[in-house]
Amino acid sequence: MKTYNQIAPASREQIDIVKSNLMDALRERDSNGLCTLDVVGMLVQSNGFGDEAVWQAFYELFSEGMCMFALTSNGLRFARCGEMHEQEIRRHFRHAYIFCDKTFGLPRD
Numbered sequence: 071m072k073t074y075n076q077i078a079p080a081s082r083e084q085i086d087i088v089k090s091n092l093m094d095a096l097r098e099r100d101s102n103g104l105c106t107l108d109v110v111g112m113l114v115q116s117n118g119f120g121d122e123a124v125w126q127a128f129y130e131l132f133s134e135g136m137c138m139f140a141l142t143s144n145g146l147r148f149a150r151c152g153e154m155h156e157q158e159i160r161r162h163f164r165h166a167y168i169f170c171d172k173t174f175g176l177p178r179d
């Protein structure tokens with residue numbers, strides 16, 4: 071059994087592939103009609119490179135201002151950045167806290 075520190079980190083190419091997968095997946099509507107992903111939907115985008123590659127890819131997209139995440143009553147939701155996506159989340163999840171950049175300042179109202 072491998073321990074966490076024995077897992078080889080994802081390569082730059084693998085992370086870039088996962089970033090592309092995430093951006094493509096965030097263009098499609100889910101069963102609720104939203105262009106968002108939950109944690110399971112996000113991890114499915116790994117392309118077989120592992121969860122670590124997904125989280126690294128999301129962190130890079132988040133740091134570049136291309137993606138955001140929201141804390142909702144139904145758990146975490148991930149989406150592209152933009153007013154339209156924020157409004158969509160707020161309409162569907164009334165009391166969502168949306169984080170749009172890596173500084174983790176106060177949630178936007």
